[in-house]
Amino acid sequence: MQLVGSRFTDATAVLGNDLATLPDFPAEIRAPAGTLAGVSAFQIHFASRDILTPGDHPNVLVAMNPAALKANIGALEKGGTVLVNEDAFSKNNLKKAGYADNPLEDGSLADYQLVRVAMTTMTVAATEDIEGITPRDAARSKNLFALGLISWMYGRPTDVSIEWIEKKFAGKPAICDANLAAFRAGYNFGETAELFAVHYEVKPAPAEPGVYRNVNGTTATALGLIAASVKSRLPLFLASYPITPASELLHELSRHKRFGVRTMQAEDEIAAANIALGAAFGGQLGVTATSGPGLDLKAETIGLAVALELPLVVIDVQRAGPSTGMPTKTEQGDLLTAMYGRHGESPLPIVASSTPGQCFDAALEAVRIAVRYRTPVILLNDTFLANSSEPWRLPSLDDLPDIDPAFATEENTEGGFWPYVRNESLARPWAVPGTPGLQHRIGGLEKEDLTGNISYDPENHERMTKLREAKVAKVAEGIPALEADRVDGSDVLVLSWGSTYGVARAAVRRVRLSGGKVDHAHLHHLNPMPANTGELLHSYRKVIVPETNMGQLVKIVRADYLVDADSVTKVQGLPFFAEELEEAIRERLA
């Protein structure tokens, strides 16, 4: 069972080469008698070989009834996904399995990602028009519904399963149709309801001492924003419009009333950005989260935030584009639009998360920069980070950065207040409504330096344009230098950003294990980059930049530092696999 599960999903991960194992497979998930004795369930261990966690805890449990759940939940790893047929959780079945309360309701599964699907109902509905199929027969097909569903979740090709079903039930056309209908219904449900392969494993760093918990990127981002709110004393105001995969952050934060977190589902992404910007003008921590299509729509408003010089955090959970693309698949396709996706000269800082747990630090860092420099900041996450989880070491609260809103409270010129006077960080004062005497008006028209009055003066425009750019450049002064993870004698560097961190480390480690000499550096700040970036890159004979896009960071480093960086790309809606990247590095070492 376990075995089949693993074979199924290992195969899923590499795709294609698993056809052999398929035929016996559905049989394995035939519905159980429902007692602990005759349990059937199957567990999927979805992991590319390299990033297997120590100990073979499965990551996904598909439980067709309470008994199956009870028997197998113990083995499932924390943070894993539990996919249940909720129709089977009747009082009666619960009793049979020896559950006092319904585990789907009583919160006992809080540590897992619970996905409830009415598999029986849907299977029956899907098969009702088929001649000569009783609801009983139909119900039997629900395993095929489950197979269809996980086939969707793990992007398995359907044709093979379909052929197999057709062969297997060649004799019984009705049953065959029912099973096909069920399989398709399951697959389509996954697609329609945009269910994810909810869980990937990322190997944790060699565990430092400390208290750990499992978090996925969405939760870590939410916690980071809440921490930033507590640290800065700024009320957190998230305005978003639902979009896969960013909706989860809206869902997550909407539960944290206790921290005074305000979430608002806006009428669209443009409104969401403007509402968050309004909240920022009102003196709160304005955040808006979206994915590619929504980022496009926010462009004009982000440009306004650049002109207003107000703190605003824009989170883009990247997904496969262009256009609607593949909404549930991962991609690093939005770096260049984050850099340049606004008309005119409108630079802003960009931060990117590297691992599920690091999303916490990245969120804090985005807030720190936004508040300190009074600027919109784009935080780049992606589908892979949002839905992956890893053991996360709880930070000590004292290690968290202090974030001081430093609101303006006094006039800053005799007899008045000028909103565009700058401090040593080139940041302007943040004077919030309610502060007597500091009334001021700001807008998107070019402003006169210092006074902030509308100005069409040519030199002033050039000065302000350069000031806005210089301010963003200044952020580099407050961030750590780019460090390479080195081995002696290496003259090749792998430079990664975002969620490619984990696989780049793994690939580099693999290359080294077999004697290859290669270093690794990772960028958490994409704009500005650490001050020493150019110098570091030039210290190597070769720089390799792996990205799950057509090569975006590589364009920036080539333009900025004139290094002949080499691009390794994958655009399949999937993360790199260590073996793929290892291969690519080897070729370039030769």
Added chain:
Amino acid sequence: MQLVGSRFTDATAVLGNDLATLPDFPAEIRAPAGTLAGVSAFQIHFASRDILTPGDHPNVLVAMNPAALKANIGALEKGGTVLVNEDAFSKNNLKKAGYADNPLEDGSLADYQLVRVAMTTMTVAATEDIEGITPRDAARSKNLFALGLISWMYGRPTDVSIEWIEKKFAGKPAICDANLAAFRAGYNFGETAELFAVHYEVKPAPAEPGVYRNVNGTTATALGLIAASVKSRLPLFLASYPITPASELLHELSRHKRFGVRTMQAEDEIAAANIALGAAFGGQLGVTATSGPGLDLKAETIGLAVALELPLVVIDVQRAGPSTGMPTKTEQGDLLTAMYGRHGESPLPIVASSTPGQCFDAALEAVRIAVRYRTPVILLNDTFLANSSEPWRLPSLDDLPDIDPAFATEENTEGGFWPYVRNESLARPWAVPGTPGLQHRIGGLEKEDLTGNISYDPENHERMTKLREAKVAKVAEGIPALEADRVDGSDVLVLSWGSTYGVARAAVRRVRLSGGKVDHAHLHHLNPMPANTGELLHSYRKVIVPETNMGQLVKIVRADYLVDADSVTKVQGLPFFAEELEEAIRERLA
């Protein structure tokens, strides 16, 4: 008079050093008796020394009454601007001046850019609350209104004029206030009504034989689109939302009913882009025109067009940003957002106009590429091009490119039609509604190669992503190589794009006149660039890229060709002046 006018505007062009001439100036525009005898009017010749046209025809005529108009219109150059005080065009005054019909109404000024302003009314209104000022006095101040208005139009500082007025009328506070009010009213009217410095001069190329007329960039663009419509037999459908400076194109095209040109003022830029895209699906020539803020809003829809692979022409008349910025001022700030301003990997061709007349060819070229490759194309114009005019040699109709929509009319697979089968240009078939048997559905989700059905298959996504990129790259096969204008022994190249063409040529010519050796090349295609671009750039020791932005093309050539190109920028809402650029080139020759 003439003299003052010229001094005034030469000064305007370089700004600042004209203060000396100011004091006498308003006196010069004191209202005339209104008879041809005692005419007063003034003419502004706005031209930076280098780009003076042969013959000293003034470009702007400010006529305070019919007599002034009649006396001076003859001298005004075709296409010039006539700024009139329409209040003064009473039957009576017209008779006095010997006009049978009102020249403002009878179309006799069709060859000029006529700006009618009710100067007297506004002056009276502006001064009515001033103690001790009779409407008669008030009316006298209208000259100051005119001065204020042109001060706005030519970006003159107001403080000097104000001081001067205050000094001049120190004795008579009421008159002084009235004049100040009038001056401010004029200046503010210019700003509020977003009036332009409607006319710049660009030196025509050494005139080849042929028939010439004057066109500004807006008209040339409109003519190019109409020509493309006639050549392709595709009805022209412009959907736009008004925005300075792109509105003029909407105004211009809306007058060409006779060519079946459909213009639609949409509810916003997003709608405009989608309406144009819908028209394209319907088999028409869909065009949408806007400026920076509107381009931001169209981003998501342009991405959809990339996925649908339908012809769509998006015209961006660039203005000074970021955000609302300086709506009437010019800038080349949108190149990078045209390249990358959409989420995911969504490449598209980009064409940029170089001179007012060349806007005609650029528009045709944008349509040719869009139709041939079934792709959205961004055409980059700017405020300077749109409002400048130059003598334009009429093209012979046979020289115009043939544009063949090549609509699909037959099934392309046995028993069916697949919308994503590609031809040798990697273009897909354009099958328009009404064609029996070719019904098909297309959308923004990733599509299966060939069939166009929705596909989440990893390899397919990578294949389609590369196909979309390869298709755009293929455009390079159909465009001329990049030619440099060479002098012997030069190892420095000035590489320009867009409206910087004229001044780059002028500056290069100036440098050469004094013995400097420098070449010049100009890019009309920004994406893809001509196939030989890298090779050409690498054949020089130094490449200088002048842009009226913070350096955008330079980023692209550095990234693509790894040339250490040098950026010369100006971000003042004004074009370069030849002397500025000459200076910058000299420094780099040394």
Added chain:
Amino acid sequence: MTQQVNGHGANGGSPLPTFTKKDFSSDQETRWCPGCGDYAILATVQSLMPELGVPPERTVFVSGIGCAGRFVYYMDTYGVHGIHGRAPAIATGIAVARPDLSVWVVTGDGDSLSIGGNHLIHALRRNVPLKILLFNNQIYGLTKGQYSPTSEQGKVTKSTPFGSQDHPFNPVALALGAEASFVARTVDVDRDHVADTLRAAATHPGSSFVEIYQNCNVFNDGAFDTVREKGLREANQIRLVHGEPIRFGRELERGVARGDDGRLQIVDVGEVGEDAVLVHDAERLEPTLAFELAHLAERPTGPTPIGVFRSVVRPTYAEALGRELAEAHQTADEAALGELLAAGDTWTVS
């Protein structure tokens, strides 16, 4: 009028071949959840199409993003699955460019009333010849169950664990406020009523707006039971029919009448007498009566009017101009172009 626009009967005069449901059904597998209300609507639309006398190739379906948006893939007509909220704009471009086509928009309550609200009200105001079908399931289906602008206030969803704070739209009232010339409402599973309503919508010149109560059995099951389920709907569907008294209930024992205070109220026909019952007038020029009926039930939780609220004829967007432009385009040749280019003042350099 419907002869020239909406593609109706427009077949170059030649007699129309007769079509069947199959001619309008694509080979794509339907991918909604089993039990979804969208299936019933699809089946009805596919069967209705042949009746309308517009061949598949002159029929276009345009949709935005959402479960409803999948609809276009299942019709064997021309179709565009656009981006979220923009279907009315894309469809406007198609319909204005091609008056010979019959253009349908399929959209959800989030797609058309949340992100797409502006395009919807402007299409209605302009009276662009579009048949707009709003599948209202009072929820965001595709994104897994957030509340929508038609969800009841206080609704607990993924994005509102403590209940939504928004007062919802009444789609029929919003459309009427936006000058819509044809406004109707129907219920997904009520096949005949859906067919009758869409038939009327199809032949209406200009924009027709049809709100279809659609059950999302996965994320918002039962939202419309009152007017949808056997045993309840008989008592709660107030079926509006132009020119007929507004009566409902199993024995038509109840009706709508105007009280002395001038307001509409639900009455017992027995008590007030048949003559007191209001006669429905969908063709009344001012939208006030339709608006009053729209507010008879703020939500479908009790007696609720369905059918055609308003159907008035006013000029469709740029119709005459469209014909003029089409002709002009035909005659605009290179000669004309030559004149245009040489217009105004020219001079010759030799």
Added chain:
Amino acid sequence: MTQQVNGHGANGGSPLPTFTKKDFSSDQETRWCPGCGDYAILATVQSLMPELGVPPERTVFVSGIGCAGRFVYYMDTYGVHGIHGRAPAIATGIAVARPDLSVWVVTGDGDSLSIGGNHLIHALRRNVPLKILLFNNQIYGLTKGQYSPTSEQGKVTKSTPFGSQDHPFNPVALALGAEASFVARTVDVDRDHVADTLRAAATHPGSSFVEIYQNCNVFNDGAFDTVREKGLREANQIRLVHGEPIRFGRELERGVARGDDGRLQIVDVGEVGEDAVLVHDAERLEPTLAFELAHLAERPTGPTPIGVFRSVVRPTYAEALGRELAEAHQTADEAALGELLAAGDTWTVS
């Protein structure tokens, strides 16, 4: 209610200093065309502000782009001159974040009804505490005279040399269709009426929507003469006052009454008798009467209702929740944060 929201009287209990017009006037030079209707509105608003008892520092004006949008620069309050059409969204963020502020939106007919239509209807639906002033001049002023969604059909403008093809919106009707709780209309130069209307708007809990007929003397002069000019307005302004019979005309000789067919009509009071005249009820819960009055005059070219059409109290957006969150934020300290981070299942590595 208005005690807690909209910033009214909210001054930490301490008595308010008294303010003057000057306290609300910025030092920026007004830059509208001489004779523009915007001047009159600005003067009235600046004089009204001191009355409202909200200090300048707790007053915020938000605008979009357009001539109307310049308004914010002339008020010595906090202000945001946003981007085109988005003012209601920016203002929503401010008002929801800061219920202690009095938030005003100044917008034009293009800004709020064309590009900004969606944000407007959603703000109204949610009943966010905003005072929305729509300066309706039926034209695009700043961009030099294109037609707007309120321009009459057939209007000849720069973008429509052959006349516009669009049927216009009726802003009051649109707002009512969008569930607005307070809807009014007034005329720029009618200072007292503007002041009275804005006073009512200011104290209304939730969104108040005020259409102000504003003359653009440069690009659309005279659009409102019928209800704006001496000699005409006396006969054409139908001044709505809650609880009073709807009468107008120099001697109040005309009125509005409901005919036997149930429709509103303009009557000669002498003929029908005083008792037949309809008494205005702005507080009637359902918006139907207000909607009928909105359609009494589709355009201000004859007798036209002005004043408050509708004013009903319903919960403002997230009001109670807002208080709850504010308190929660106060008490959420690092200890609480520590617990949150360590929530769920943890293990220790040593």
